[in-house]
Amino acid sequence: MSERQLKILAIDDTPANLALLGMALQDEYSVQIATSGAKGLALAQDDPPDLVLLDIMMPDMDGFETCRRFKADAGLKDIPIIFVTALNEKNTEMAGLALGATDYLTKPIDINVARLRIHNLLERERLRMALLAREAEQRLAASVFAHTHDGIVISDADNLIIDVNASFTRITGYQRDEVLGLNPRVLKSGRQPAEFYQTMWHTLLEQNYWHGELWNRHKSGRHYAVLSSISVVRDQNGAIHHFIGLFADITQLKNHEHDLEQIAHFDPLTGIPNRLLLVDRLTQGIAQTRRSGRQMAVCYLDLDGFKPINDSYGHELGDQLLIAIARRITECLRAGDTVARIGGDEFVLLLLDLPDRDECESILQRVLAAVARPFLIDNLALRVSASIGFTLFPDDDADADTLLRHADQAMYGAKHAGKNRHNLFDPASDKAAHERGRALADVERALRNQEFELFFQPKVNMRTGKVLGAEALIRWRHPQRGLLLPQEFLPVAENSDLIVEIGDWVLRSVLDHLEEWRRNGLTIKIGINIAPRHLLREDFTRRLAAHLNDHPDLPASCLELEILETAALADIGRVYQVMRECQKMGVTFALDDFGTGYSSLTYLKALPAEVLKIDQSFIRDILRDPEDLAIVEGIINLSGSFRRQVVAEGVESVEQGLQLLKLRCEQAQGFCIARPIPAARLADWIANWQPNPQWLDLGNGLTSDQE
Numbered sequence: 001m002s003e004r005q006l007k008i009l010a011i012d013d014t015p016a017n018l019a020l021l022g023m024a025l026q027d028e029y030s031v032q033i034a035t036s037g038a039k040g041l042a043l044a045q046d047d048p049p050d051l052v053l054l055d056i057m058m059p060d061m062d063g064f065e066t067c068r069r070f071k072a073d074a075g076l077k078d079i080p081i082i083f084v085t086a087l088n089e090k091n092t093e094m095a096g097l098a099l100g101a102t103d104y105l106t107k108p109i110d111i112n113v114a115r116l117r118i119h120n121l122l123e124r125e126r127l128r129m130a131l132l133a134r135e136a137e138q139r140l141a142a143s144v145f146a147h148t149h150d151g152i153v154i155s156d157a158d159n160l161i162i163d164v165n166a167s168f169t170r171i172t173g174y175q176r177d178e179v180l181g182l183n184p185r186v187l188k189s190g191r192q193p194a195e196f197y198q199t200m201w202h203t204l205l206e207q208n209y210w211h212g213e214l215w216n217r218h219k220s221g222r223h224y225a226v227l228s229s230i231s232v233v234r235d236q237n238g239a240i241h242h243f244i245g246l247f248a249d250i251t252q253l254k255n256h257e258h259d260l261e262q263i264a265h266f267d268p269l270t271g272i273p274n275r276l277l278l279v280d281r282l283t284q285g286i287a288q289t290r291r292s293g294r295q296m297a298v299c300y301l302d303l304d305g306f307k308p309i310n311d312s313y314g315h316e317l318g319d320q321l322l323i324a325i326a327r328r329i330t331e332c333l334r335a336g337d338t339v340a341r342i343g344g345d346e347f348v349l350l351l352l353d354l355p356d357r358d359e360c361e362s363i364l365q366r367v368l369a370a371v372a373r374p375f376l377i378d379n380l381a382l383r384v385s386a387s388i389g390f391t392l393f394p395d396d397d398a399d400a401d402t403l404l405r406h407a408d409q410a411m412y413g414a415k416h417a418g419k420n421r422h423n424l425f426d427p428a429s430d431k432a433a434h435e436r437g438r439a440l441a442d443v444e445r446a447l448r449n450q451e452f453e454l455f456f457q458p459k460v461n462m463r464t465g466k467v468l469g470a471e472a473l474i475r476w477r478h479p480q481r482g483l484l485l486p487q488e489f490l491p492v493a494e495n496s497d498l499i500v501e502i503g504d505w506v507l508r509s510v511l512d513h514l515e516e517w518r519r520n521g522l523t524i525k526i527g528i529n530i531a532p533r534h535l536l537r538e539d540f541t542r543r544l545a546a547h548l549n550d551h552p553d554l555p556a557s558c559l560e561l562e563i564l565e566t567a568a569l570a571d572i573g574r575v576y577q578v579m580r581e582c583q584k585m586g587v588t589f590a591l592d593d594f595g596t597g598y599s600s601l602t603y604l605k606a607l608p609a610e611v612l613k614i615d616q617s618f619i620r621d622i623l624r625d626p627e628d629l630a631i632v633e634g635i636i637n638l639s640g641s642f643r644r645q646v647v648a649e650g651v652e653s654v655e656q657g658l659q660l661l662k663l664r665c666e667q668a669q670g671f672c673i674a675r676p677i678p679a680a681r682l683a684d685w686i687a688n689w690q691p692n693p694q695w696l697d698l699g700n701g702l703t704s705d706q707e
Contacts, residue, residue: 005030006122009049010084011040011066013058018084021053024111025118037066044076051122053105056085056092064099071100080121084109116260120253127227127248131211134246135229151226153245159183162242171226171249173219184245189217200230204243208232213250225254267341269319270326278340278348282400285352289393292353297360299349299390300407301329301367304419306345306384313380320377325384328370332363348404349388357392357424364388364422372420385420387411396425409433439492443476446489447501451477454509455676456526458685459647459669462657463699465691468667469525469560472510473676474502494531503534504543511551513679514558522683527560527590535563536574541581548585556586562613564592572606579608590647595635604642612639616650616670622659629659636665654694661698 007030010018015033022031032049034040038061040052052070056063063083070076083096086107093104102121105114134148151168155161161179169175172187179186192214204210211229218224228247235241265277273281282298289296303325310318322345329339329347338350349367354360371386389410391403398406406425414423446452456470476484493499510526517524534540548556561582563575579589590611595618614635621628632648639646648660651670660668672692677685 006050007032007047008051008053008118009034009040009044010053011035011037011058011063012053012055012084014055018053018055021084021109021111021114024115029118037061037063037069040066041069041073041076044070044079045073048076048079050079050125051118052079052081053084054081054101056083056087056096064095067096067099067101080125082118082121110263113260113263116256116263120256120260123253124227127250131227131229131246131248135231148246150246150248153179153184153247155184155243155245157240157242159243171224171247172216187216189215189223191215191223204230204232208234224249224251226250267326270323270341272326272330273338273340275340275342278338278342278350279400281338281340281350282403285350286393286400288352294352295354295356295360295395296393297349297351297354297390298393298403298407299351299360299364299388299422300404300411301347301349301386301388302411302415303345303371304385304387304415309382309384313378317377317380321375321382321384324375324377325371328373329367332366332370334363337363348407349390354392360390360392361422364390368420368422387414387419388422389414389425390422391425396427436492439489440496440498443489443493443502444498446476446478447498447505451479452502452505453477454506454513454679456679456682457669457676458674458682458689459527459667460673460689460691461666462661462668462692462695463666465689465696467524467686467689469527470677470682471527471562471669472506472529474506475676494533497533499531500534500537503531504547507544507547508550510559511547511554514554515551517683518554520683522686523558524686525558525560525588527562529562529592532564535561535578536571540578541585544582544587545585557588560588560590560611562590562592563609576606576608583608593649595631604638609644611645611647613647613649614665619648619650619656619660619670620652622656623653632660632665633663636663640664654692657692657695658698661695666699 006028008025009032010022011034012018013035015035018033022033025031029050032043034043037058040054043049044052054063054066058066061069063085067081067083070079070081077100080102081100082103082105083101084105084107085092096104103117105117131150134150148165149167151171152165153161153168154163161182161184164174164176164179168179172179174186196214200210200212209229209231211227213225213227215223215225226247227250228245230243230245232243233241265274265280266272267274285296306318306321309321322341326339326341326347329349333339333349333351336352338348340348340350342348349364351360351363368386368388371384375382375384389407389412391398391406391410393403396403396406410423410425413426414421417423453475455473455475457473458470459468460466461468474486474490476489478484490499490502493502506528510528514524514526537543548554548559583589588611589609590613591607591609592613593615594612595615612635614632618628618632618635622632623629636646645667646665647667647669648656648665649669651657651660651668651672653672656670657668657672660666674685674689
């Protein structure tokens with residue numbers, strides 16, 4: 001088989017299913033495609049392949065029937081068949097193997113695993129065919145064996161060695177004169193139980209032939225694997241004359257199989273189990289726990305502070321840190337427990353045979369302490385911590401996937417509670433999570449069904465009476481609940497990408513309204529609230545520019561983006577960069593709810609917003625709370641010092657407006673001026689707006705005093 005390029009026949013009614021695998025194999029093998037079982041049989045009968053990759057689900061003749069016909073054909077029956085299927089059930093696998101299939105590959109195909117399996121199978125077939133050929137020769141002339149690559153040992157009727165060849169010496173390490181007169185059991189490694197040899201001898205004496213794999217021990221003491229066949233040579237009376245053993249060293253092949261096992265079940269970085277092996281052990285753990293009557297803990301661990309280290313020092317150092325963390329966690333666990341890495345900096349711990357919750361928490365506390373100790377890597381002292389969520393089975397009597405989900409949910413509870421701690425799953429929070437999921441789906445459907453609409457709250461100069469612009473406010477025209485305010489539906493979307501989609505919808509809608517108003521002779525500036533998640537997206541400025549380009553007749557200065565002060569402080573460097581990029585287009589910015597952030601004075605000069613909007617919570621009690629009055633006066637003076645415009649939100653009375661004018665705050669919005677107005681009525685409201693005469697009188701007096 002090794003003297004020519006091996007041929008693989010792939011039989012699949014949808015060849016594209018195997019295209020990726022075929023491309024990976026084409027450099028090593030000749031790959032032939034058949035789109036049905038019948039065509040595959042015809043091609044194989046004309047020119048038999050060395051291996052068949054066979055799909056199960058095919059019309060007319062499925063993979064099982066195709067396999068039967070291959071095995072019924074004397075010329076094709078020995079060709080190895082590997083089923084390639086999306087079916088991943090034990091009964092399906094057993095049915096295929098019962099028909100004579102050699103192996104299974106499950107879709108989607110892991111290319112590395114598939115190549116190793118195909119290589120190992122063809123290598124095994126090569127060895128089998130070579131052994132068969134050599135066995136035929138040795139029955140004709142048992143003494144002609146000196147130059148074979150495989151080891152040969154000949155023993156007498158009492159199974160004492162009478163001859164070996166040079167390859168025997170090469171493979172075993174024993175010289176010929178060291179083993180003559182000894183029983184071949186001198187090679188035994190001890191890795192096979194006594195029952196293995198009993199079965200081997202029973203087969204050998206009954207059938208005069210045995211073949212199989214076993215582990216032997218080299219003279220140096222190391223173990224090696226062989227593919228061996230033993231034949232009984234009898235005299236003319238049927239009595240045993242001698243035994244001939246033929247064996248090939250397949251240690252490298254077994255190492256490949258071990259590599260395959262590692263790839264399939266272990267994390268390549270840390271060497272601990274991966275998700276696939278974890279799920280298998282978790283399933284076994286559920287069954288074991290039911291039998292024992294004890295408890296099992298499923299624990300989801302996520303590292304705190306790993307990403308900044310990985311970003312600052314690079315992935316190579318980050319990988320070293322993950323390896324060290326995995327080692328420390330393993331050292332904290334008991335025999336029989338499992339730690340698995342399921343991606344990035346996330347681990348799952350499986351704690352079996354627990355007497356109670358206290359034992360679980362004691363183990364988790366050791367893990368937290370171990371992870372929190374400094375790691376010295378490349379002369380750097382690195383610190384991380386862990387947040388662990390856990391659930392206890394059978395108190396939480398769920399399946400494997402649900403247990404993992406519950407532990408994951410509890411982990412987020414640990415993070416929200418301050419990190420570096422463990423948190424037990426709470427069914428009530430699970431119910432709340434489901435409710436949030438349903439609410440999020442409802443909001444997403446509302447967006448798709450165009451149930452959102454915009455209202456606009458005017459902003460005016462109280463001193464001059466001029467309308468300066470308006471703030472766009474989203475509303476949900478709910479089919480059953482009527483008109484909903486944003487606080488009733490936006491919070492559920494704030495931590496998902498849905499808030500970005502809603503923000504994009506608001507931008508597009510505002511620009512559409514501005515263009516319509518401009519055609520009708522109304523030019524106005526509109527403020528739009530931008531969610532932090534939306535603003536901090538890498539493509540925010542590019543998408544904003546695209547929206548503006550869709551309305552070439554509108555100046556970018558018609559938009560004022562309002563951002564929460566507290567949100568800006570969360571990533572001030574990135575926010576500053578985005579603001580500058582938008583301002584280059586002509587878009588302006590306002591800091592909304594100003595005064596509620598804990599670092600207003602420190603960061604104000606670092607945020608290039610043109611406008612500060614005083615939070616309405618301070619305006620509400622400005623007439624009766626001296627502290628609120630002092631805060632508002634301070635913000636107004638601060639805005640003057642930094643040459644920023646200031647707008648008072650939530651002005652609900654004439655008296656509040658008068659007080660603000662005395663403090664030199666002229667711009668305002670609130671119910672005293674106008675409640676939010678539907679888009680279709682905004683132009684009429686502006687045309688009929690009547691400024692408050694008390695504000696105008698006081699404003700004119702203040703102007704005269706200043707003059």
